[in-house]
Amino acid sequence: MPVATQGTVKTLTTRQVEELDASIVLSNTYHLMLRPGADRVARLGGLHKMMGWTRPILTDSGGFQVASLAALRKVNDEGATFRSHLDGSLHLLSPEKAVEVQEKLGSDIAMVLDECVLYPTDDASVREAARRSLDWAKRSLAAHKRPDQALFGIVQGGVDASLRRENARALVDLAFPGYGIGGLAVGEPTDLTRVMTQISTDALPTDKPRYLMGAGTPGDLIESVAIGVDMFDCVLPTRNARNGTIFTSEGKLAIKNARYTDDEAPLDPDCDCYTCREFTRAYLRHLFVAKEMSGRTLLTIHNLHFYLELMRRMREAIEESRFDALRSDLAHLDTASG
């Protein structure tokens, strides 16, 4: 899912996201509730109508952003109290409020509010956060009313295997239509991310979407799909594009590098995105160095195409029972992009 934090995929018009054939985008409840505000979005006909986007939208619950606010927040059983990064105003994000806001935004998939702990965190706090997240999941289910919106649960439990397994099973008993895997890729070693991801997917039903929240590099996507993950969201392709870091079939490249000054090749010779069909590395480097916004747009188009194409290739390979062969073919991406 390309990330449309504030109701737009950064640097792209909605038409450009359509041209990339993205099937779903993610927007952030935390950002949208503060600006332009959930009631305003609702008055404008919901997020789809506001953005002019007719395909599905997933909204997160705001839990992760609130966790990232650190000193600006206070969490108790009622919910998370936090100060806006925009104007310092005080807000309470409770499970019920997170559901209410997402119903107003009108996303197709909403996420329950969870308490996400970063790595490392002491055992007692991890346990407490998992217990609280489960309690909040139940309250979210009870508060949720929109029949045209799916509400996903979120597995927590830090890097404690038995706690994570137990948390996942309790969520499965609540019969959510899909599950997020949260609290991973928050600072822990990659090996641990993989183990915890697999423990989570193993405990979740295979006929429901399993969504690894916030991951990752191209290698992360491949390895996570290999252990049962179906959905991802990540700012890497878009943020890296704006910083001039490009994903290619041969690894990453930094477009500002002087070696590309006269390079007539496309960003990635194996890519058929608009940017690669039409423009040379030399031109894209020129736009980037000259600080032209259109350069960032063209780099974003390429990076998103790279990610979406990677997912399309994996889906196709799974359907044709040749995923392992594809995974071997793409093994170089893991280190090349790490």
Add this chain to the structure above:
Amino acid sequence: MPVATQGTVKTLTTRQVEELDASIVLSNTYHLMLRPGADRVARLGGLHKMMGWTRPILTDSGGFQVASLAALRKVNDEGATFRSHLDGSLHLLSPEKAVEVQEKLGSDIAMVLDECVLYPTDDASVREAARRSLDWAKRSLAAHKRPDQALFGIVQGGVDASLRRENARALVDLAFPGYGIGGLAVGEPTDLTRVMTQISTDALPTDKPRYLMGAGTPGDLIESVAIGVDMFDCVLPTRNARNGTIFTSEGKLAIKNARYTDDEAPLDPDCDCYTCREFTRAYLRHLFVAKEMSGRTLLTIHNLHFYLELMRRMREAIEESRFDALRSDLAHLDTASG
């Protein structure tokens, strides 16, 4: 002509400029010779290929940019010596060099190097600049080699009617395939711009394009067409869009204004551009306030469409012999956008 200073219309991909159905864009020789450099552009196959733009391109000669450098330049009969605004390096822009650079860029229309004087300037300097510009026009013609590129002369003469008339007639004797009208809209009162424009167009052949360089507001375009101008370039639609100032059929609006916070109307109810078909003022204001680049892209699409549509309407009215009626209908734009 939308302005593509550094080889891109700011905030837009080439495809978006195509979708706007612009028939020609302008690029700046001064900027491109400094970065990425004329030889580099030539190695990349010329400006058209580099930008992926198949329609005509006009390049200016760099004269106006050099005039704007003020303290950084020195002009004598040989040419203009100036320091780069990028790295302070010293460059000589002579009439021959300006032609050579534009031939390397491969534009369809090149402009002769002229000495542009700003307003007010003492009579002797204006006279000296007009004499020098005429001399440079002759040298440019002599230096010009590309048969697939038109070289336009540029009328100078400040706000001195007889000097301007005399300068125009001398240029006409040189039989250029088209003429720029330079040195106007550089600080003088609008009335004087109009009078000097008309003196210029009156002295130029009606069967050759007459191009008022660097103008202007929608009202300026209408009034200048009324006195015989065929072509314009201006950064107003693109620069204003990036600053949130929007041209509409009812005058200008500032999108950041709080009154648009909940406004479900399009920017201009009479407009059928992508931005107006798909998005509300409320959403565009949100993107602008949230500093999303896509907001500036959408506003640029609208402002350029407004300008291009205005030109299309004037062309159509002229062909159907009802230009005066259209001019009356649009009279409110002059003050509304002034």
